[in-house]
Amino acid sequence: MVIRRTLSRAISLATITLLSSRATRLFRAHKQINFPCSSPLYPRSLVFLSCSGFASSVSARETDQIPEELAKNANLKPGLYLVGTPIGNLEDITFRALRVLKSADVILSEDTRHSGKLLHYYKIKTPLMSYHKFNESRMEQVVLKRLRQGEIVALISDAGTPCISDPGMELAKLCVNENIPVIPIPGPCALISALSASGLATDEFTFVGFLPKHSGSRRKRLMVSADEATTQIFYIPPHKLSQFLEESASSFGDTRRCVIAREMTKLHEEFWRGTLGEAMKAFSLHQPKGELTILIEGRTESKVEPPSEIQLENELRDLISQGESLSMAVKSVADGTSVSRKTVYSLALKKFGKQLEMEDGSK
Known part of the structure; x- marks a missing residue:
């Protein structure tokens, strides 16, 4: 009996020690879940956090990777959902995006093979329909018919936010014109990601996107x-x-x-910074891989200081000594500076008015 109690206490103590050690490890570091390594686009690990902030130890094979409450169709209204998807790292997709994709009647995809990898990983079985720039006009009426029938249609692009230099803009316009709800599901966007980390001015910017193919139109756009x-x-x-x-x-x-951003959110992410002249030299010997987001700083406004009264007086004196009338001298000085004609005329009268009256009297 004594031996049995001793063994029981020893087993209980070992169990408590093991659980305590496991809890300590979970508290100190996130337990990572390995992604399949069949594609270089997949990140090497993903951390799932519970509401309490502790990392979950549930393996990727033991879960659908979407919390049960998010996997359900929580009364999504019919309409066109523009769903942002990762631009590289699969950790950059939101629970809301996953819920919409799982709940939709159909997903419009730019490249069904590419998007299929994302859906397969998250075990989303929603049907995919090809929708890209080459079949956009032909598919619009097909999609509109489904939307009019009250279906939930999700639109995704190969990467990032749909309709931003990607197919979907015209479809969104048609839906708006027909009072069909268009619902944005925010997510990654290459231009915003690059801008935020560029080190250039972010308070105002112009998104040009892809330039025209014709060289003349391209150069004209660059000049603007x-x-x-x-x-x-x-x-x-x-x-x-x-x-x-x-x-x-x-x-x-x-x-x-300029700033050249490439492979953002991926393993070989790079932000190159320098002048356009330096960039020409740096990239003359090798061609980088992947789509590039390039930012160029805006034109620096040079402040022109208005001329002083002495400068204006000297210019007026020179013109008047050359035989110019007062009115013509005022006009010439005002046209050549940022000072108003009224201001120059007042100065001319104050400085040269009496001299001109004397000259007129002598004549």
Whole structure:
């Protein structure tokens, strides 16, 4: 009996020690869940946190990865849902986005094979329908018919927020015109991610996106951007980087600062910073991989100090000594400076009025 009690106490003590040790490890560090390594787009690990802030030890194979309460269709109203999806790292998708994708009647996808990997990982079995720039006009009426029938339609792009330099803009317009609800589901966006970390001005910016294919139209657009005082943001394919840098340096000047963001949220994320001239040299020998987000600083406004009264007086004196009438001298000085004609005329009368009266009297 004594031996049995001793063994029982020893087992209980060992169990408590084991549980205490496990709780301590959970408190000190998040327990990570490995993603499948079949695709380089998947992050290496994902941390699930409970409401209390402790990491969960449930493996990815033992859960649908969407909390049960979020997996249900919580009375989603019919309409077009614009769902933001990760631009690289799968941890950047929201629970709300996953719930909408799981609850939708159909998901419109730019590339069904690409999007299928995301849905497969999160065990979302909603049907996919191909919707891209080459079939956009043909598919619009098909999608509108389903929306009129009260279905929930989710639209996703290959990466980021739909309708932002991606298919869906015209569909969203049609839905708005027909009073069909268009609901944004916020998520990742390359231009905002790049802008926030660029180090350039963020209070005002111009999103240009992809430039025209025609060289004349492209250069004209770059000239417009070069004259703006706000940060300019472009989407550039990697094989067109050299062309873009050469043309933009010609329009903006090779001393204008720029930021080149690539592989954002991925393993090889990079923010290159320098002038357009330096960028041309840096990327002349190699072509980076992946879509590029390029930001160029706005034109610096140079403040022109208004001329002093002495400067205005000297200019008026020179013109009058050359035989110019008072009115013509005032006009010439006012046109050549930022000072109003009224101000210059008042100064001219004060400084040269009596002299002109004397000259007129002698004549």
